[in-house]
Amino acid sequence: MARARFAEILRLLATEEVEFLVVGMTAGILHGAPVTTVDLDVVHRRTPDNVARLLRVLSGHQILTTSLGDRDCLGSIDQGRGYEELVAQTEEMRLAGGLAVRVLGLAALIDAKERSGRPKDLAALPVLRATLEEKSRRPPDRG
Amino acid sequence: MSGPSPAGESRPPEPDVDANGVDRAQIRAMLALTPEERLRHVEEFVEAALEIRELNGTGPIR
Numbered sequence: 332m333a334r335a336r337f338a339e340i341l342r343l344l345a346t347e348e349v350e351f352l353v354v355g356m357t358a359g360i361l362h363g364a365p366v367t368t369v370d371l372d373v374v375h376r377r378t379p380d381n382v383a384r385l386l387r388v389l390s391g392h393q394i395l396t397t398s399l400g401d402r403d404c405l406g407s408i409d410q411g412r413g414y415e416e417l418v419a420q421t422e423e424m425r426l427a428g429g430l431a432v433r434v435l436g437l438a439a440l441i442d443a444k445e446r447s448g449r450p451k452d453l454a455a456l457p458v459l460r461a462t463l464e465e466k467s468r469r470p471p472d473r474g
Numbered sequence: 475m476s477g478p479s480p481a482g483e484s485r486p487p488e489p490d491v492d493a494n495g496v497d498r499a500q501i502r503a504m505l506a507l508t509p510e511e512r513l514r515h516v517e518e519f520v521e522a523a524l525e526i527r528e529l530n531g532t533g534p535i536r
Contacts, residue, residue, distance in 0.1 A: 336517070337513050337516070337517055338510055338513045338514060338517065341513075357513075360512050360513060360516050361509040361512060361513060362509075363501060363504040363505040363507075363512060364501070364504065365497070365500035365501055365503070365504050366516075367516050367519055367520060368516070369520060424509040425509070425510075426509075426510050427510055434509075457494040457495070457496050458496050458501070461492060461494065461496040461498060461501055462501050462504075462505075465498060465501045465502060465505060466505060469505055472508065472509055
């Protein structure tokens with residue numbers, strides 16, 4: 332049976348010191364939105380060394396495309412914004428074992444989906460906005 | 475998807491649906507988890523959905 336391996340893939344990328352940001356609905360999930368997705372979208376830093384590290388992880392583990400859907404490694408999102416433009420709007424989240432990943436902030440994710448205007452992005456907005464509101468009432472994540 | 479329950483609890487939280495139809499109880503249940511636990515919860519849900527699709531001869535989700 333096919334397996335969803337989002338956490339495993341993030342762990343591999345972090346272990347290999349790939350510079351990347353989690354974006355899209357996986358970012359929403361990490362922030363606590365009760366949504367689901369079959370894609371793991373990341374924006375990687377487009378330096379030759381980093382691209383080489385990314386390709387090494389992807390080719391070594393056959394994780395670019397699976398029966399679950401695509402692992403989308405994006406150079407940019409949201410009208411051409413890349414790693415350098417987005418990194419200031421991310422938060423660091425810890426995985427088990429102390430590995431850290433950078434995740435697009437929930438407010439920035441909402442802004443990007445509003446700007447996209449695509450029906451699938453607009454449909455996600457009520458739950459993302461409600462998550463942001465609920466999150467603002469709580470202490471920071473313990474992850 | 476149904477909201478996660480903290481370990482040891484058998485019943486999901488009572489729904490608390492707002493004016494937009496969003497169940498705030500599900501959000502609060504997710505926020506009670508660590509980020510990695512949230513991801514694992516979704517992985518379990520996706521795997522269950524995929525298993526049902528495979529049992530019914532349907533292809534990959536796109």
